[in-house]
Amino acid sequence: MKKNVYVSVLCLGMILSFSFAQGGDKRWVTTESWSGYGTMNTDVFFVNAAKWRVKYRPEGSIPFYIYVYTPAGERQGRAAVQRPLIDGVRTLRTEKGEKFLRVKAPDAKWQIIVQQHVSVMEEWQLKKYQEEAVDKRTQPVATWTGEDTNRSYEVVFANQPWRITCRNVGDKSFSLKVTPLTGADEAGSSDDNPETDESETEQTESENEQTEKDSGDREEKEQKEQKEAEALINMTTEPGKKQTAWGYESGRYKVTVKASDTAWKFHAREVLSGEEEKRGSSMPVEEVLPEPPGNLEGVSQEGRK
Numbered sequence: 282m283k284k285n286v287y288v289s290v291l292c293l294g295m296i297l298s299f300s301f302a303q304g305g306d307k308r309w310v311t312t313e314s315w316s317g318y319g320t321m322n323t324d325v326f327f328v329n330a331a332k333w334r335v336k337y338r339p340e341g342s343i344p345f346y347i348y349v350y351t352p353a354g355e356r357q358g359r360a361a362v363q364r365p366l367i368d369g370v371r372t373l374r375t376e377k378g379e380k381f382l383r384v385k386a387p388d389a390k391w392q393i394i395v396q397q398h399v400s401v402m403e404e405w406q407l408k409k410y411q412e413e414a415v416d417k418r419t420q421p422v423a424t425w426t427g428e429d430t431n432r433s434y435e436v437v438f439a440n441q442p443w444r445i446t447c448r449n450v451g452d453k454s455f456s457l458k459v460t461p462l463t464g465a466d467e468a469g470s471s472d473d474n475p476e477t478d479e480s481e482t483e484q485t486e487s488e489n490e491q492t493e494k495d496s497g498d499r500e501e502k503e504q505k506e507q508k509e510a511e512a513l514i515n516m517t518t519e520p521g522k523k524q525t526a527w528g529y530e531s532g533r534y535k536v537t538v539k540a541s542d543t544a545w546k547f548h549a550r551e552v553l554s555g556e557e558e559k560r561g562s563s564m565p566v567e568e569v570l571p572e573p574p575g576n577l578e579g580v581s582q583e584g585r586k
Contacts, residue, residue: 306400306401307398307399307400307403308398308399309334309397309398310396310398310399310404310407311394311395311396312326312395312396312397312407313326313394313395314392314393314394314395315382315392315393315394316390316391316392316393317384317386317390317391317516317524317526318389318390318391318516318517318518318519318522318524319386319387319389319456319514319515319516319517319524320384320385320386320387320512320513320516321383321384321514321515321516321524321527322350322381322382322383322384322513322514322526322527322528322529323381323382323383323384323527324381324525324527325352325380325381325442325527326379326380326381326395327377327378327379327380327407327410327411327414328375328377328378328379328380328397329377329397329399329403329406329410330397330398330399331374331377331398332372332373332374332397332398333372333373333375333395333396333397333398334370334371334372334373334395334396334398335347335349335360335361335370335371335373335393335394335395336369336370336393336394336395336396337361337368337369337391337392337393338368338391338392338393339361339363339366339367339368339386339389339390339391340389340390340391341366341386341388341389341390342388342389343364343365343366343388343389344363344364344385344386344387345361345366345384345385345386345389345391346361346362346383346384346385346386347359347360347361347371347382347383347384347385347393348360348382348383348385349373349375349380349381349382349383350380350381350382350383350529351378351379351380351381352379352381352442352529354529354530357373357375357376357380358373358375359371360373360382366389381527381529382395387512387515417552417553418552418553419444419550419552419553420550420551420553421548421550422436422437422438422443422549422550422551423436423548423549424547424548424549425546425547426544426545426546427538427544427545427546428451428542428543428544428545429540429542430455430538430539430545431538431539432537432538433536433537433538434535434537434538435462435534435535436533436534436535436536436549437532437533437534438528438531438532438534438549438551439554440531440551440552440553440554441528441529441530441531441551441552442527442529442551442552443527443528443531443549443550443551443552444525444526444527444528444550444551445457445459445514445525445526445528445536445547445548445549446523446524446525446547446548446550447516447518447523447524447545447546448518448522448523448545448546448547449518449520449521449522449523449543449544449545450521450544450545450546451520451542451543451544451545452520452542452543453541453542453543454517454518454519454520454543455517455518455538455539455540455541455543455545456515456516456517456518456538456539456540457514457515457516457518457536457537457538457547458512458515458516458536458537458539459512459513459514459515459526459528459534459535459536459537460511460512460513460534460535460537461511461513461530461532461533461534461535462532462533462534462535513528513534514526514528518545520543531551
């Protein structure tokens with residue numbers, strides 16, 4: 282009898298301890314922190330709490346926005362919209378899982394931390410996840426260096442996620458902007474003349490068709506230019522600093538670098554695909570490529586085998 286009572290008390294104690302760990306005495310734990318200057322995406326982090334918050338400290342000029350996304354591109358919330366710029370905090374309630382923050386602040390410096398409201402068990406699970414998380418292998422896509430520069434380069438990312446790291450080894454700031462390139466390059470000329478015909482009616486119909494075609498071409502071109510104008514990354518790197526921004530869609534991108542009297546370099550890398558991971562990458566950890574000539578047109582993709 283005494284033995285049964287002892288076992289029952291022991292089991293009850295274990296259940297209460299487990300329940301306490303699951304839901305009792307939750308506290309705020311800082312799990313992520315970033316600082317930057319400009320518009321960019323953070324790396325992916327894991328949320329293991331029903332309630333978490335984003336604290337931010339911006340400095341500079343508006344706009345300043347923070348959005349929450351999943352790696353699959355689903356927008357799950359907004360953490361900040363600042364006019365004017367002031368320190369703030371936003372509490373969020375989302376599904377648990379992997380997230381990243383998209384910061385839109387082309388003319389502002391910022392500091393951001395993520396805190397999660399977790400129990401002892403949830404905090405232990407989070408630490409376990411972070412310990413067991415294996416960094417995916419990456420391969421270099423391109424590396425460029427320069428000083429006085431106002432050029433655009435084309436970079437093609439076959440896989441995602443990918444990242445661009447900027448280093449400023451000079452005495453002045455430099456800017457780097459990344460915009461997506463949509464579709465194929467424009468071909469042909471919009472002022473091609475339609476074939477002439479002896480019949481005035483046929484000529485008028487041909488002219489109307491050409492006018493409609495030109496109008497459609499202009500509309501398509503405007504849509505393309507508008508999408509390309511939406512910078513995925515638009516950051517300023519100060520002397521002696523390094524910044525890393527992430528992208529979560531493969532494709533073609535235009536990278537524009539503006540620098541004056543300062544030495545700079547940027548490295549573009551992407552995560553290996555499943556097949557490439559099995560084969561192993563034959564590329565070195567870092568490969569410095571020569572400064573390409575001219576602007577975006579005529580610059581070939583380099584850095585991948």
